[in-house]
Amino acid sequence: MPTRTLKDKVVVIGGASRNLGGLIATEIAAEGPKLVVHYNSDSSRDQAERTAARCEAAGAEAITHQGDLTKVAEVERLFDAAHKSFGKVDCMVNTAGMVIKKPMTETSEEEFDRMFAVNTKAAYFMMREAAKRLEDGGKIITVVTSLLAAYTGLYSVYAGSKAPVEHFTRALSKELFGRRISVNNIAPGPMDTPFFYPAETEDSIAYHKSSSMNGELTRIEDIVPWVRFLLTDGWWLNGQTLFINGGYTTR
Template identity: 55%
Template structure:
């Protein structure tokens, strides 16, 4: 199999049940992936995971759904072990897991910080660790972060702050895994037109974000559409393998480094 092709490859997608993760799963299956492992967090997203799995199977790939709260190292290790047992070692590992909290510093409790840190930071760290141990040579690893890593903004300290370490993890993993031909990248979308966004933002903030990107007037919603992000991820896990150690902001000019 070509290192540049998705054809015949095995993909593991953490948070692959819905929204961007679900669309990535469908896209990889449509592009010829042999098998797609769709991780979901809890019973609340099981039905969506199963719907995504059905779409993957319809596209001609084997689909496996695996549940797990990835905020412990043991759970991430189990996800990879179960995936390998079900479909073999992955060639592509993508982590879309994340949690948003919009609050002033003064209002964030220790419990809220700990949860944000576990979901956005700890889970990403151990996902990369397990990917380094289980992904095949010449594989591809990608983590979803946020375009707020390029922003100067209030109220997102716990969100952007717990995503920020993934930039360094990505660079370190790219250096450590590179000898095996594995590329490691991070992708930071702008505010996306998904429930993930609308659950945090009031009407005024929504209006601002829908007008803040340079290309907002050309977008159907003004926000980043998941359909516009997927081709970049597809490229990074196929022909774009030479890009590694990078955090790429995909946001229509919402922020830049």
């Protein structure tokens, strides 16, 4: 049993309507936290509400909140909503992200700007706002990608827009010394979710699978225990990127 629990802790989860963010919310709900289930657009509203309902059924308190995290004012509104409902924020987990796969020579300015807005800017300001709002002893976790340790083409703007988050994490973790707030990244391998498949072909999917120790993609169920660990007993880990990927890449 964990010696540090999430009972009554307020956890803001970016991108929590479905996939990894949704599973994190529902899996930690039994520990009795107060959850803010963020979602991006109207198309995700129903899924976010279903996630919140499952969390409450498992024993958590939960609210939903819509916001475009590429806009700093909406990041601030997300934390405002947490404070309004629960009076504080203890932890932030950001799973929001976006991927494209194409040669650098075919990447448009619009695609570049959008990828950096979602994967870099939103991550930065989620971390910044968490640092301003979290109670001492809090936790900040951002999901990046195992491609940060890969030597490969075609993901230049995706992996490139995730790469700065490692530096943000190291810098912020150092800046928060004295407050007992840990700041870490989790870098999954290619995950078996709808987020992954549109950018891939049958051949590339087979290659990704062959690069793990059991010939499978990373499952979101493989990642959640590590998030829970960082939120509880893993508090002493700080400023790190954990490559949770079955050996897909190492560093």
